[in-house]
Amino acid sequence: MTEKQLRVAVIGAGHWAVSSHIPGWQRDPRVEVVALADIDKEALKAAAKDFGIERTVTNYRELLDDPSIDVIDVATGNAMHFEISMAAIAAGKHVLCEKPVNSDYTETRRAAALAAAKGVKTKLGFTFRFAPAIQYAKHLIDQGFIGEPYIFNGYEQNSQWLDPQTPLRQAETDADTSVIAVSSIEGYGAPIIDIMHWWLDAPMTAVVGTMRNFVPERMVRETGSMHRMNIDDGDMWIAEFEHNRLGSIQSSYVTVGNFPGIEARIYGSEGAIIVRLVEERGICQTIKVAKKDQVEFEEIEIPEAFFPEDGASTEDWPFLFYSNLCKDFTTEILSGDSVNQGDFVQGALVQETINAFEKSFRDRAWCDFPLSGSSAQAGMGRA
Missing domain, CATH: 3.30.360.10 (Dihydrodipicolinate Reductase; domain 2)
Known part of the structure; x- marks a missing residue:
């Protein structure tokens, strides 16, 4: 096992991603943020430079087939939360998603059921x-x-x-x-x-x-x-x-x-x-x-x-x-x-x-x- 035990890809390079998600993951010595995705090329470039992330893509789906990525972190606008979460879970990735997954609770429950069937863990951005x-x-x-x-x-x-x-x-x-x-x-x-x-x-x-x-x-x-x-x-x-x-x-x-x-x-x-x-x-x-x-x-x-x-x-x-959220999720996954x-x-x-x-x-x-x-x-x- 390598020194970095968990490999994370962050989808979204906006304010909350750069103020909380990326630095939160990078604080944990067990974690490596290996990829970053965003349709805004300028925001993507700036965030990748600031946090030393080498791999960047504008289409998040390019990351789902990568077997070396363990976690997909969904830090986009609300409209994309459900789509990306479902696709990542279907690809066998653990998923951290900002709230809400979906404004319809039955759809969020469907995502939870898929995660259980796939044997992966999920976490909402319940920061507090x-x-x-x-x-x-x-x-x-x-x-x-x-x-x-x-x-x-x-x-x-x-x-x-x-x-x-x-x-x-x-x-x-x-x-x-x-x-x-x-x-x-x-x-x-x-x-x-x-x-x-x-x-x-x-x-x-x-x-x-x-x-x-x-x-x-x-x-x-x-x-x-x-x-x-x-x-x-x-x-x-x-x-x-x-x-x-x-x-x-x-x-x-x-x-x-x-x-x-x-x-x-x-x-x-x-x-x-x-x-x-x-x-x-x-x-x-x-x-x-x-x-x-x-x-x-x-x-x-x-x-x-x-x-x-x-x-x-x-x-x-x-x-x-x-x-603390990233630390907790890392511990849960690795346990x-x-x-x-x-x-x-x-x-x-x-x-x-x-x-x-x-x-x-x-x-x-x-x-x-x-x-x-x-x-x-x-x-x-x-x-």
């Missing part, structure tokens, strides 16, 4: 699941620190598009401006929904909530002109779970605050945990805990074991959190066992939750969950 503070909190929950879970409160909110002059992709608009289109809850709510399911660790049974369009006129990135965008830029939800557990979600990118704007709180019979993933005072994460007999929350240190090599909370969060957290099964569950949230808003009523029978939550325990 892999923040050291979030991982440590989950460890504490599993060790019984909070006792029986009661309530989860999740927030993903920042002021990225509070200013209507900040350009937003045309893909975020909807042709029928009389109908509010899903935006924040899918693009920004997904990571905190993932954490909610993971921490509460119980089947969800019903949801209710609402969406709002607070800033109706926005700058369109592709044209540079203002356009009517009737999109969800803020929303609030309540969810019921088995075992008498409750969850709530608030997602918005027009709420004053810094990136990444994540806060996850869980309260139980014995204690509580609050994790903040917000760049403030030179750090990107904090964890505070309290017990029922010591109700004042105190900040605690995150053990080194939950960080990537030489990692620290003073690093930029995209690099730190994604380094050969069945462990595979944050995979396409979990992605399908999160997407179905988003679809249920939207249905609740459209119907102006509680929505039963799952949407399509008990099979929808298969794999909950291993997510």
Whole structure:
């Protein structure tokens, strides 16, 4: 076996690929990024030079038949996620894909089923699941620190598009401006929904909530002109779970605050945990805990074991959190066992939750969950 045990090809050379994916993989000494693909030749050339990647292609399919490539990392725009993921899985590659795999949860589930049949592993870009503070909190929950879970409160909110002059992709608009289109809850709510399911660790049974369009006129990135965008830029939800557990979600990118704007709180019979993933005072994460007999929350240190090599909370969060994601996926693949957290099964569950949230808003009523029978939550325990 060579010193580099895992060979990765990254599809996409845009901002998120160069700020998180490529450096995240290259941080791990077990991994070599051997190829890069993008239809934008200038972006492709620049990224390859910056990261020392020798092989570049404009057609990703050229990489699928290469038996030396172990992992395909899909870091393209949303429209290509499903196509590339399915093609890579069919070719027998492990796949990391940015969210969502598909806006239809049944298609994401189909991709998960194909991966299981092919014997390959998958992972969604649930970046914040892999923040050291979030991982440590989950460890504490599993060790019984909070006792029986009661309530989860999740927030993903920042002021990225509070200013209507900040350009937003045309893909975020909807042709029928009389109908509010899903935006924040899918693009920004997904990571905190993932954490909610993971921490509460119980089947969800019903949801209710609402969406709002607070800033109706926005700058369109592709044209540079203002356009009517009737999109969800803020929303609030309540969810019921088995075992008498409750969850709530608030997602918005027009709420004053810094990136990444994540806060996850869980309260139980014995204690509580609050994790903040917000760049403030030179750090990107904090964890505070309290017990029922010591109700004042105190900040605690995150053990080194939950960080990537030489990692620290003073690093930029995209690099730190994604380094942990890549490290985790590498370990899962090389281990050969069945462990595979944050995979396409979990992605399908999160997407179905988003679809249920939207249905609740459209119907102006509680929505039963799952949407399509008990099979929808298969794999909950291993997510």
